[in-house]
Amino acid sequence: MNRWLPILLSLAGALLLWAAWPTSPLTLLIFIAFIPLLRLTDLVPHRGKYFGCIFLTLFLWNVATTWWVGNTTVPLSGVAANLINTLLMSIPLLGYHRTRARVGQTAGYFALIVYWLTFEYIHLNWEFSWPWLSLGNAFAMHPSWIQWYEYTGVSGGTLWILLCNILIYHTWLQRKRYTVPLGTFLWKTGWQPAAAIVIPFLLSSLVQYTFKAPEGPAARVVIVQPNIDPYDKFAEENEQLQLDKLLALSAQKTDNTTTYIIWPETALFTHGVWEHKLSYESGTEQIRQFLRRYPQATLVSGATTLKRYDVMDEAPKMARSTEDGTLRYDAFNSAIQLDTSYAVQIYHKSRLVPGVEIIPYVRYLSFMKQLALDLGGITGGYGLTPGVELLENNRTHIKVLPAICYESVYGEFVAENVRRGANLLFVLTNDGWWGNTEGHRQHAQYARLRAIETRRWVARSANTGISCIIDPLGRVQQPLPYWKEGVIVGNVTPADTFTFYVRFGDLISKAAVVFCIIMILYSFYLKFRFSAPNS
Incomplete structure (x- = not known):
């Protein structure tokens, strides 16, 4: 059983993430969907094996949720998109695995939140952008749960999901370690994940109750x-x-x-x-x-x-030319x-x-311009002149x-x-x-x-x-x-x-980026400090 447990956890994580995603009615599963990944981090110390396990989870989630990307005249596009997105999603989890091993469990949890939010923010703003699976999108079918998005945006939902998964998993670990009466355990520890889940629902109800609709002529x-x-x-x-x-x-x-x-x-x-x-x-x-x-x-x-650009010098670098x-x-x-x-x-x-309307960073790799997918109509990529x-x-x-x-x-x-x-x-x-x-x-x-x-x-x-x-x-x-x-x-x-x-704007993600930079710089500082020869 121990031999197959990592694979079973990988499959369970993919199943939960897929089952929780729109337009499935099982959205509440998102609050436990990351627990298999958290457990994998604790059980699999070897980095290569860990990467294989999380890659399996993330790839199956991508394929099960966005397989339709390849439902075109170019099916290979879907395979490429799912593979690339899986690799990118693996980065924050690999960072969490490394940080968890070096600084311990509590700091590792904080790092996971910071790394994942940073990943989503970068993935939203670069030319390889594919924010379809940003975690906060999971609540799109339930607007009454997330009226507080008017303060946080989608990143607030991502933070909520990660925090609830961490608290539920940590509470489960605590219950395994300490054999105290259930009532005492719930009074001292079990209330934390329950509060993390319930409080945002209550806040959403309050925001919706106090909301004033736009006034004026329709x-x-x-x-x-x-x-x-x-x-x-x-x-x-x-x-x-x-x-x-x-x-x-x-x-x-x-x-x-x-x-x-x-x-x-x-x-x-x-x-x-x-x-x-x-x-x-x-x-x-x-x-x-x-x-x-x-x-x-x-x-x-x-x-x-x-x-058309009548003055050739005014044309963008990647503008088209007539024959x-x-x-x-x-x-x-x-x-x-x-x-x-x-x-x-x-x-x-x-x-x-990406891939259909624009080849990412083609201005630096102009030979890739011919790779734009042809789905009909204008092909070769669109312009970006405002x-x-x-x-x-x-x-x-x-x-x-x-x-x-x-x-x-x-x-x-x-x-x-x-x-x-x-x-x-x-x-x-x-x-x-x-x-x-x-x-x-x-x-x-x-x-x-x-x-x-x-x-x-x-x-x-x-x-x-x-x-x-x-x-x-x-x-x-x-x-x-x-x-x-x-x-x-x-x-x-x-x-x-x-x-x-x-x-x-998105203050939560921007704060996460700042913390991520600080953590990376600090890790380099520690590495050089302890690797430097004694004077």
Whole structure:
């Protein structure tokens, strides 16, 4: 049994982490899901064997939870993504194993929290970014548990999970070591993990009870879910048919009270349109003619746009070139805002999907540019030149952040744009690439976290689902299921107040980074101090 125990613990850890993840109803298992990993650290002193055990746990968790990443025309992409993410996740646990052996159990627990939070923060902010499995995302289906995310963001949930796992495991160890009556044990020690779990629930109830909804005139939104197969939509002959469908669906619900019509990611100009000509494109004029029937309405839509650089020296290093080399340009995954005027606002997506929309750090390794995955439409990677920060409606004084797909997973990014003045959040996405898997369901749930962190209404338009409206408490309204054509109409109220998280950002993660740096420097100090020859 002792021989097989590490393997059994590895399997148990993977099973618990998978079972606790959205959209499973077994979320509470997350409070014990790390215990097998903590036990492995105590039982397996050999670093190589320990790495093998945690790698097995983390790899199985990644595969079971995000296997759908490979459910595309390039299945190998999913294998590569899961392997790379597993290796990166192993780093904080290896650091914990080393620190635990050197400084003892209590300091080791503190190190685990610091290392894991630091890992998640780095993984959120570099170009290999994949924050899908940040631990705090586990509570996305239960907004009533985490109303205090308006103070901490997702990192507060990560801290809660790690602390509860550590306290439960430590309490179990104490019970094994000291044979005292159960009542005495619970009175002296057992209350600690119970308090760690219960207190945040109570705080969440208090925050929700005292929450005041945004006041003022509401904006009426029409959200379109056209349900167009993403693998067919980029065929050139389908572009006009898709525009006609979007306009026809919009006409079903649009009236003179409509403030915004919202279309999903890459709904327009799938093969790209030059930004300097956008206002005069035939498709743009067709939309403008439609909007003249509803002069109070503004359209926000995903689009593929192209920006030319007339001065070669102004072009970014990784800009594209025409075949004859006479023109430099960039392609962008964009959101555009149109009304009855000839003014067009263009927002460029800035949080790009590694391997599909961007090859990480390709500016230093330009030969890797050809590795960008081809899932249809514009390939070779998107540009990162900024467009407008927010889409502004001067008539209604509304400023919209049109978070495009992957951007809605980034809490601090969304908070930063709310700090700049965004009073409504729109999510434009096309999740159909991965089929009817957990991918689109998890993505929709994560948008609820952005609503809580910023206390903004969210209107979500997804090409194949799930489209919905989310209120500032994270509650979903009128969800349109996957692979169903439809239109949603609802009211959303712009807000101008800032939460603590919006004002100050992710303080928990930044504090963890500082502690991590101090601990690393101190370990180097000790190493050199005790290895230096005696004078």
